Amino acid sequence: MFKFSKKVIAVILIFLILVSGNISHAEDSYCKNIIIVYDTGYYTDTDVNRIDTLLHAFNTNTIKMSLNEYSDKVKLEDYDYVFILGLNENFLDYGLLKSLIQYKGDICWIGNGIDEFLKYGKYDLKYVGKSKQIVKVNYKEKDYILKKQYVFNIVESLEKNNQTIAYINDGLNSYPYIVKDKNLFYVSNINFNDILFYIFSNELNEIFDMEINSEGKVFLRLDYVNPFTDKENLKKISDYLYSKSIPFMVNLTPAYLNKENEKIITISEDEEMIDTLKYIQDKGGSIILNGYTHQYKNEKTSKEGIEFWDEKDNKPVTEDINLYVKNRILSGLRICIENEIYPIAFQAPNNVINSQGYKELKKYFSTYVGRHQSDDNVHVNNTYPYIIKNSVDFNKLIPENLGFINQDDDFNIDKIEEELNCISLVRGYSSGINFYPDLNIDYLNSVVEKLEAKDIKFMDLKGMKNWIKIDDINIESNNGVIKAKYNENLSNKNKKTDDKLILIISNAVMGIIVGSIVLFIVTFLVFKNIEKNKFFR
Known part of the structure; x- marks a missing residue:
């Protein structure tokens, strides 16, 4: 029998922990290949894109395919996971069903069509029918009342080794909501x-x-900070959050267009506003670029409009979206950076922009903070409980999902707390709340105290890795440090200085020309008068 000293045992344990950690890290770093197969119908794009985006909270690579596009040429074995989205009533493709029966990887089936799949007899689940009478769901031994009535597919588990993860209940009976049988969720x-x-x-x-x-x-x-925002309120809010050691974000629209006179005012024209924004940065505020003027064309005054959507006709903007987005971004960023204000993320005004617009933003911003419009045809804002990475639309999406702090709503704090309780079910959740600059500090304090009582950790955006890269502008943040560089020769300030110099020179030249003309006229009149006097002599 071998005997080991305590030191040897300790060394062995440390080695095993390190090896275990490295193995776990290697497993997490593996990118999972997923195919999402779905049926078509009203709002299908919205729901499919939501699921697709959600899966990118994990290290995944996804491919979306409708039932109409699916054929026997598709090799399911090339994918680690198959997600089936039965969004409509008539989900049926016998070729797909047969392929799924042979598939060795994990299947996640959501919604309709499971009745036909279970007829093959591979799984110990029995399809019972549909129910609109479900009133609550039980998860981790806690009941949650559903807000609305939904149609659920009812299945019965026939094998005791099946794992029922959550239950739904109609007031009398419970049924599996999420159930695992072999390789099927x-x-x-x-x-x-x-x-x-x-x-x-x-x-x-x-x-x-x-x-x-x-x-x-x-x-x-x-939210909604622009050149006309009350500067004293901004400082009061910054001081309060700084006193609580709470980092915060600020949505900044650096230019303001007045619809009545079509005049654009920028933060550059108010030195006190520039000082206030610098003060905010020093107090822990991270600046998010919230468009350029927060409105489209001259349809509405800034703050009231939607910059990257035709609100009048409820459709994407008709301009070349790539060029339009880039020009608006550059206009906003130049105003900021030349005044030492450094945005490190972006949010489209009112979270409205189409998929091509997202792709253009993705070229220039590492980070988007807000909600996600997942349909090009309908203005629908979606959110998620996770930070999303490397999806089709985002490099990184930090979701806003708790709504606005509204001091005029007596139940506002209760609603925020209720929603946070739901979101916090999710491991590693990410969540966010917005508020306006005119919010009463005492009311803000009551919300903060509720969060602190739950031992909530507050997100520090500039403590994370973020970057903005567009033309000559480069802004990066990490561990609370922001680095920025740009071509000062292209700045608006230099252009204004050049314009003033040109104006001065032009005025001087014009003065010389006018003076010369006047001198010529006077000289001409003098000589003419001399000649006239000679004639009369």
Whole structure:
């Protein structure tokens, strides 16, 4: 029998922990290939894009394919996971069903069509029918009342070894909501505006057999800051949050267009506003560029409009979206950077922009903070409980999902707390709240105290890695340090100086010309008068 000293045992344990950590890291770094197969119908694009974006909270590479596009040429074995989205009633493709029966990887089936799949007999689940009578869901031994009535597919588990992860209940009986049988995860229904979405989001940790272990965090964001925002209120809010050691974000629109006279006023024209924004940065505020003027064409005054959407006709803007987005971004960034104001993220005004606009933004910004419009045809804002990375639309999306602090709503704090309780079900959640500059400090304090009582950690945007790269402008943040550089020869200030110099020279030349003409006329009149006098002599 070998005997080991305590030191040897300690060394062995440390070695095993390090090896285990490295193995875990290697597993997490593997990018999972996923195919999403879905049926078509009204709002299909919205729901499919929501699921697709959500999956990028994990290290995934996704391909979307409608049932109409699916054929026997598709090799499911090339993918680690298959997600089936039965969004409509008639989800049926026998070729796909047969391929799924042979598939060895994990399947996540959401919604309709499961009845036909279960007829093949591979799984110990029985399809019962549909129900509109479900009133609550039980998850981790806690009941949650559903906000609305939804149609659920009811299945019965026939094998005791099946794992029922969550239950739905109609007041009399309970049925599986999420159930695992062999390599199949079945989700009876999903709604993106209810507790069901957060339960499903959290269970993705189990489906992918990995965990998002980061600590849940909440951000506070000061919204609708522009050249005419009350500067004293901005300083009071900054001082309060700084006194609480709470980092915060600020949505800045650096230019303001008045619809009545079509005049654009920028923060550059108010030295006190520039000083205030610098003060905000020093007090822990991270600046987010919120468009250039926060309105489209001259349809509305700034702050009231939507900059990257034709609100009048409810459709994407008709201009070349790539050029339009880039020009607006450059206009806003130049105003900021030449005044030593450094945005490190972006949000489209009112979170409205189409998919091509997102792709253009993705070229220039590492980070988008806000909600996600997942449909090009309908103005629908979506949110998620995770930070999303490397999706089709974003390098990194930090979601806003707790709404606005509204001091005129007596139940506002209760609503925020209720929503946060739901979101915090999700491991490694990310969440955010917006508020206006005119918010009463005492009311803001009451919200903050509620969050602190829950031991909430506040997100520091400039403590994270962020970058902006567009033409000559380069801004980076990391660990609270912001570095910026740009071509000062292209700045608006230099252009204004050049314009003034040109104006001075032009005025001087004009003065010389006018003076010469006057001198010529006077000389001419004098000589003419002399000649006239000679004639009369």
